[in-house]
Amino acid sequence: MSNQPINILAIESSCDDTSAAVISNGTVLSNLVATQKVHEQYGGVVPEMASRAHMQKIVPVVEVALKEAGISKSELTAVAFTQSPGLIGSLLVGACFAKAYAQALNLPLLAVHHMQAHVLAHFIDKPHPEFPFLCLTVSGGHTQIVLCRSHLDMEVIGETQDDAAGEAFDKTAKMLGLPYPGGPLVDKLAQAGNPHKYTFPISDIKDYGFSFSGVKTAVLYFLQEQKKNNPAFVEENINDICASVQHTIIQTLLRKFEHAAKEYGVQHLGIAGGVSANSGLRAGFAEMCAKNGWQAHIPQFQYCTDNAAMIGITGYYKFLNGDFADLSVSPTAKANWQ
Numbered sequence: 001m002s003n004q005p006i007n008i009l010a011i012e013s014s015c016d017d018t019s020a021a022v023i024s025n026g027t028v029l030s031n032l033v034a035t036q037k038v039h040e041q042y043g044g045v046v047p048e049m050a051s052r053a054h055m056q057k058i059v060p061v062v063e064v065a066l067k068e069a070g071i072s073k074s075e076l077t078a079v080a081f082t083q084s085p086g087l088i089g090s091l092l093v094g095a096c097f098a099k100a101y102a103q104a105l106n107l108p109l110l111a112v113h114h115m116q117a118h119v120l121a122h123f124i125d126k127p128h129p130e131f132p133f134l135c136l137t138v139s140g141g142h143t144q145i146v147l148c149r150s151h152l153d154m155e156v157i158g159e160t161q162d163d164a165a166g167e168a169f170d171k172t173a174k175m176l177g178l179p180y181p182g183g184p185l186v187d188k189l190a191q192a193g194n195p196h197k198y199t200f201p202i203s204d205i206k207d208y209g210f211s212f213s214g215v216k217t218a219v220l221y222f223l224q225e226q227k228k229n230n231p232a233f234v235e236e237n238i239n240d241i242c243a244s245v246q247h248t249i250i251q252t253l254l255r256k257f258e259h260a261a262k263e264y265g266v267q268h269l270g271i272a273g274g275v276s277a278n279s280g281l282r283a284g285f286a287e288m289c290a291k292n293g294w295q296a297h298i299p300q301f302q303y304c305t306d307n308a309a310m311i312g313i314t315g316y317y318k319f320l321n322g323d324f325a326d327l328s329v330s331p332t333a334k335a336n337w338q
């Protein structure tokens with residue numbers, strides 16, 4: 001192999017963020033994220049609008065990512081993109097762009113699994129986790145405990161049976177009349193509330209599984225009941241409600257994660273995905289690791305929520321492994337990486 005740096009242009013378009021990044025030899029040179037505002041008024045992501053917004057944004061976002069990185073097209077080594085999972089129309093925009101770009105510049109293509117990329121976001125900043133590494137990935141669509149034996153050898157040892165942790169945050173926010181995406185707002189309000197004021201059930205699914213549909217229903221019935229007696233209940237108690245629901249979600253996650261870490265005997269643990277931006281989860285996770293003498297890895301905020309830098313770092317390890325895709329590759333809405 002030559003001494004030329006490995007410069008990867010990475011594209012992420014699985015949901016409502018249009019993102020492009022440039023990674024050089026595993027170091028992030030730029031990471032641009034254009035979050036689509038069009039969905040706010042609908043209380044959730046509207047797939048067709050997301051695809052259209054990706055089409056409008058992808059060219060300018062890539063141009064700025066290259067400019068900020070100070071890398072020209074001719075200096076690129078490969079193009080990485082999110083192949084799965086996600087909204088199919090949104091994935092198609094990123095995949096078509098990446099394929100066309102790679103073909104025009106005669107560059108190899110790297111097809112990346114979004115959930116694997118959330119885990120590998122831990123290998124952007126140093127110190128990197130050591131293997132075996134156990135990662136709790138908590139996003140808007142997934143909740144998984146992933147055992148990593150190496151960068152690309154990963155196994156999902158437990159996941160949610162129904163809603164994801166992010167959905168539990170977003171649906172709670174919706175019931176409280178907060179705008180989408182509700183997770184960050186629940187986090188903010190919870191900081192001024194009492195997490196022990198109200199009690200909601202903590203599910204206990206077999207092995208390392210999770211369930212969040214029960215807490216959602218419990219919150220719904222609780223609010224209906226309270227509002228019968230006091231129509232202003234939500235407005236008067238919103239901080240305590242947010243803090244109590246958040247506490248329940250965090251306890252559900254951390255009890256299982258701690259159990260899994262003990263059973264697998266790992267020393268290095270991490271949290272990843274959009275919900276890992278939650279201040280309560282970050283603090284609770286750090287405390288759990290300190291108590292057990294484990295090494296806690298918590299990514300910077302910008303690498304928790306969807307971003308192309310994590311696609312780029314995954315592409316980098318795939319490149320080193322010679323794991324290239326050809327132009328016949330298609331995106332898929334749902335797929336395992338194994």
Ligand code: KG4
Pocket residue numbers: 015138139140141142165166167169170181182183184187273274275276277278279304305306
């Ligand atoms: O990983 P991500 O950006 O997108 C997916 O792949 O789904 O995760 C988005 C999810 C949303 O449910 C959002 O409400 C949640 O992450 N989220 C948070 C916080 N920031 C983002 N949930 C709780 N607290 C936060 N601070």
Ligand code: ZN
Pocket residue numbers: 114118139140273274305306
């Ligand atoms: Zn994600």
